[in-house]
Amino acid sequence: MDPHPPEPTAADAAQHQEAMGIALEQARRAEQHGDVPIGAAIFRQGELLAAAGNERELRKDPTAHAEVLAIRAAAAALGGWRLPGTTLYVTLEPCAMCAGAIVLARIPTVVFATTDPKAGAAGSVIDVLAEPALNHRPRLITGVRAAESADLLRDFFAVRRPNAS
Numbered sequence: 001m002d003p004h005p006p007e008p009t010a011a012d013a014a015q016h017q018e019a020m021g022i023a024l025e026q027a028r029r030a031e032q033h034g035d036v037p038i039g040a041a042i043f044r045q046g047e048l049l050a051a052a053g054n055e056r057e058l059r060k061d062p063t064a065h066a067e068v069l070a071i072r073a074a075a076a077a078l079g080g081w082r083l084p085g086t087t088l089y090v091t092l093e094p095c096a097m098c099a100g101a102i103v104l105a106r107i108p109t110v111v112f113a114t115t116d117p118k119a120g121a122a123g124s125v126i127d128v129l130a131e132p133a134l135n136h137r138p139r140l141i142t143g144v145r146a147a148e149s150a151d152l153l154r155d156f157f158a159v160r161r162p163n164a165s
């Protein structure tokens with residue numbers, strides 16, 4: 001890992017906002033088939049490699065999280081299991097499975113929107129991405145378009161659990 005990463009610039013911030021917009025679009029699409037609205041997008045050098053939404057309900061597959069689907073598509077696009085030079089954008093803090101997949105794919109940078117206090121594995125519940133015993137630790141950027149992602153999730157659960165507190 002680069003011990004002296006460049007200071008983030010306003011251009012970087014604008015790029016993160018725009019890229020997260022693709023992930024948010026995927027989250028809205030997931031909601032249309034009854035899945036929890038979570039979306040992911042993987043970029044390399046400003047180019048979109050893959051984007052996916054959560055398809056757990058659609059596929060009846062407990063592993064069909066947005067990040068896993070996007071990682072698989074990006075690996076297919078690059079023709080290898082390592083994803084060097086990539087940035088993964090996701091609307092919700094990754095779970096343990098997805099954080100594990102991020103480490104396995106050697107993704108250098110992860111950007112997420114809002115935290116997941118119940119299952120987040122990038123610091124909220126456990127911290128797979130910063131685990132010193134693992135051989136890869138991605139750079140982490142958080143809070144990009146967090147309110148939009150949180151609103152999507154809140155509205156989704158409000159409709160489905162009208163009596164929940």
Ligand SMILES: [Zn+2]
Pocket residue numbers: 065066067094095096097098099
């Ligand atoms: Zn996950």
